[in-house]
Amino acid sequence: MVLxxxxxxxxxxxxxxxxxLFLLVLFNIWPALYTAWLSLQDYGILGSNGxxxxxxxxxxxxxxxxxHSLLVTSVYAAGSAxxxxxxxxxxxxxxxxxxxxxxxxxxxxFVPSVTSLFVNATIFSWLMDYNLGLFNYWLxxxxxxxxxxxxxxxxxxxxxxxxGAWGGVSxxxxxxxxxxxxxxxxxxxxxxxxxxxGWQRFWFITLPAIAPITRYTVILAIIGSFQLIASIDALTxxxxxxxxxxxIKYIQTQGWEFLHFGYASAITLxxxxxxxxxxxxxxxxxxx
Amino acid sequence: xxxxxxxxxxxxxxxxxxxxxxIRHLLEAGGVAALIGPGAALLAACGQSTPNNAGGPVPSxxxxxNNSITGNKITLQVLLAADYYNQKPFVDLFAAFMAAYPxxxxxxxxxxxxDIPTKVKTAALxxxxxxxxxxxxxxxxxIGVAEPVDDLWAKWGKVGNFLPNSLQDVxxxxxxxxxxxxxxxxxxxxxxxxxxxxxxxxxxATTTYTQLxxxxxxxxxxxxxxxxxxxxxxxxxxxxxxxxxxxxxxDETGVQINNANVVAALKWNSxxxxxxGVGTSPAPTKRQDEPGFLFKAKQVGLLFSGPxxxxxxxxxxxNFGTTELPKGLDGSTNGSVQGGGSLFVGKGSKNREAAFEFxxxxxAKPHQIRMAKEMARWPVIADLYTDPxxxxxxxxxxxxxxxxxxxxxxxxxxAFPEGDKAWSDGVGAAYNGTDAQKALDAAQATAAKAxx
Numbered sequence: 001m002v003l004x005x006x007x008x009x010x011x012x013x014x015x016x017x018x019x020x021l022f023l024l025v026l027f028n029i030w031p032a033l034y035t036a037w038l039s040l041q042d043y044g045i046l047g048s049n050g051x052x053x054x055x056x057x058x059x060x061x062x063x064x065x066x067x068h069s070l071l072v073t074s075v076y077a078a079g080s081a082x083x084x085x086x087x088x089x090x091x092x093x094x095x096x097x098x099x100x101x102x103x104x105x106x107x108x109x110f111v112p113s114v115t116s117l118f119v120n121a122t123i124f125s126w127l128m129d130y131n132l133g134l135f136n137y138w139l140x141x142x143x144x145x146x147x148x149x150x151x152x153x154x155x156x157x158x159x160x161x162x163x164g165a166w167g168g169v170s171x172x173x174x175x176x177x178x179x180x181x182x183x184x185x186x187x188x189x190x191x192x193x194x195x196x197x198g199w200q201r202f203w204f205i206t207l208p209a210i211a212p213i214t215r216y217t218v219i220l221a222i223i224g225s226f227q228l229i230a231s232i233d234a235l236t237x238x239x240x241x242x243x244x245x246x247x248i249k250y251i252q253t254q255g256w257e258f259l260h261f262g263y264a265s266a267i268t269l270x271x272x273x274x275x276x277x278x279x280x281x282x283x284x285x286x287x288x
Numbered sequence: 289x290x291x292x293x294x295x296x297x298x299x300x301x302x303x304x305x306x307x308x309x310x311i312r313h314l315l316e317a318g319g320v321a322a323l324i325g326p327g328a329a330l331l332a333a334c335g336q337s338t339p340n341n342a343g344g345p346v347p348s349x350x351x352x353x354n355n356s357i358t359g360n361k362i363t364l365q366v367l368l369a370a371d372y373y374n375q376k377p378f379v380d381l382f383a384a385f386m387a388a389y390p391x392x393x394x395x396x397x398x399x400x401x402x403d404i405p406t407k408v409k410t411a412a413l414x415x416x417x418x419x420x421x422x423x424x425x426x427x428x429x430x431i432g433v434a435e436p437v438d439d440l441w442a443k444w445g446k447v448g449n450f451l452p453n454s455l456q457d458v459x460x461x462x463x464x465x466x467x468x469x470x471x472x473x474x475x476x477x478x479x480x481x482x483x484x485x486x487x488x489x490x491x492x493a494t495t496t497y498t499q500l501x502x503x504x505x506x507x508x509x510x511x512x513x514x515x516x517x518x519x520x521x522x523x524x525x526x527x528x529x530x531x532x533x534x535x536x537x538x539d540e541t542g543v544q545i546n547n548a549n550v551v552a553a554l555k556w557n558s559x560x561x562x563x564x565g566v567g568t569s570p571a572p573t574k575r576q577d578e579p580g581f582l583f584k585a586k587q588v589g590l591l592f593s594g595p596x597x598x599x600x601x602x603x604x605x606x607n608f609g610t611t612e613l614p615k616g617l618d619g620s621t622n623g624s625v626q627g628g629g630s631l632f633v634g635k636g637s638k639n640r641e642a643a644f645e646f647x648x649x650x651x652a653k654p655h656q657i658r659m660a661k662e663m664a665r666w667p668v669i670a671d672l673y674t675d676p677x678x679x680x681x682x683x684x685x686x687x688x689x690x691x692x693x694x695x696x697x698x699x700x701x702x703a704f705p706e707g708d709k710a711w712s713d714g715v716g717a718a719y720n721g722t723d724a725q726k727a728l729d730a731a732q733a734t735a736a737k738a739x740x
Contacts, residue, residue, distance in 0.1 A: 045432060046412075046635075129571070129578070131568055148569060151570065241717050242713070256405075258706055259431065
């Protein structure tokens with residue numbers, strides 16, 4: 001076979017990107033297309049019961065539990081991102097200072113990120129246990145009431161947010177530590193000469209300087225929040241009374257428990273569209 | 289040479305060691321004393337092995353070789369619960385079965401009980417069904433991922449050997465989808481010392497929910513709680529059954545989650561916590577074993593649980609008693625929920641008959657006895673209950689369990705996933721302080737919305 005000069009010129013490039021492209025198609029593009037096809041079917045455990053057009057999408061729009069799950073996920077995303085990123089930034093400021101035991105702390109802070117999400121959540125299920133948990137043991141030691149961390153609807157989402165924020169701190173701390181290290185020292189020196197105090201230097205120099213990194217971490221935190229399921233599975237299963245029913249858990253319930261795979265696929269694509277809009281808004285606001 | 293009796297037993301039971309080889313080994317390892325001592329039982333067992341031409345040796349008490357599966361090479365995919373697959377009785381069973389059928393290779397996988405449904409469904413969706421799976425066969429028969437095996441049951445002809453209730457775990461709409469493996473049910477444990485401490489009367493086989501409430505209220509203001517509560521769907525269905533409440537209509541085609549008897553039982557149980565303050569806070573979904581922990585830690589006076597908790601309760605040194613579940617609110621009803629599990633053949637399995645044959649081996653008497661003695665998993669073969677000593681069940685504490693078992697029925701709502709979740713959510717809401725009637729009306733409405 002004779003290859004044209006143009007193909008020969010680009011052959012090396014195609015060979016290099018080929019394996020990655022193959023994996024991308026196999027694990028991302030093909031499943032996405034298949035999900036789109038499934039969303040147009042009445043698809044059960046034994047296969048398709050027929051093409052239903054946009055019926056699944058119409059059903060999603062009228063499904064109050066889906067909108068509830070989206071609200072729960074949004075609250076979780078906002079709460080865990082705010083607490084996680086603020087905590088990460090605060091601790092990053094600390095670890096970049098010359099304080100005792102910082103070497104050890106730098107090793108320890110990343111441990112939650114390299115531990116399985118499910119394992120982390122299982123540890124918290126013990127810590128937050130109403131009857132036997134360490135948190136309530138401490139509260140009782142202080143002569144306070146036990147807290148139904150995971151049992152009561154009013155507490156459960158807050159508890160899940162705390163667990164998410166804990167993981168978020170660990171993941172984002174090194175990112176912020178690196179970002180803080182890259183801020184031009186001369187700006188601080190100039191500000192100090194002008195009489196700016198520590199808080200003013202942080203507010204007017206550090207925060208604007210690391211704004212691009214913050215935008216990046218916020219987008220990642222929000223997208224990560226919408227993929228939340230391990231903590232939910234280990235801690236609450238979406239309950240009590242759907243108080244922690246995030247959208248991915250709802251998709252899993254519709255697909256793997258109720259066996260409505262077509263409907264679960266339609267919800268998935270709805271969620272994708274929602275996330276695209278959120279990301280676009282974030283990027284756009286960042287530009288402005 | 290060391291005398292490893294376990295290893296020898298395995299070799300003998302799987303037919304990989306002849307009588308002559310066994311004698312030589314025993315003599316080398318322990319001399320004549322070994323022959324007349326520990327080796328004697330092994331020699332007897334060795335003699336019982338049945339050689340046959342088509343397959344390998346079959347240990348005594350196991351089904352004879354089925355010649356229709358001895359020809360081709362078969363790989364049997366077996367999915368068992370995580371707390372079964374690596375237990376010695378099962379490890380030995382795999383080896384014995386493969387020795388009897390040298391053409392069959394068993395590949396065992398495992399999952400925790402709650403994760404088995406996803407594994408089975410994923411395999412079915414992917415077109416690679418599991419040959420033998422462990423769960424409640426009727427659920428999978430209903431959703432269409434288990435093979436009906438009535439023809440193989442008819443050929444086998446042993447249906448009369450099983451506890452009638454155990455067969456319900458494999459039956460849906462009159463068809464059988466598997467073979468029962470073991471049974472259990474909910475009954476009552478109580479801590480005698482804690483009951484004495486508050487001067488409460490012990491519950492008996494005729495105690496009603498109403499009478500029990502009066503006794504449990506005597507724990508009010510104590511440092512320990514009267515009862516360890518659980519908001520699990522399965523257990524609460526049993527407590528409803530004790531009050532004559534059935535979550536499914538008679539023909540099993542529809543749900544009746546808010547039926548009056550079910551509501552009354554849930555009201556009684558859930559209000560022990562948030563209204564009367566004598567019950568523990570129910571554990572979250574993944575921690576349903578917590579009431580058991582609390583009972584073993586002497587933190588609660590009474591526990592509704594199954595026989596699986598008994599070995600640990602005994603070793604924790606509690607002065608405990610057992611009895612049946614309360615006889616409803618007024619003493620006119622008797623019931624419990626049946627647990628345990630069954631094995632079934634995945635829909636579309638190419639090894640249907642070999643899979644069924646393997647399942648038959650799991651209910652052979654020697655294996656069922658070992659499950660009872662070594663794993664506290666109780667037999668499905670009726671005969672084995674005629675002499676409780678042979679299954680290690682001559683403990684008087686187990687007597688209420690066995691009498692309760694006669695009135696236990698499986699939690700069949702599990703076959704309707706939307707109904708199961710609606711009930712589970714309703715129970716959870718009731719334990720969190722919602723009025724039981726209101727919680728179950730909402731659950732019934734949710735189930736109705738799903739077409740149930």
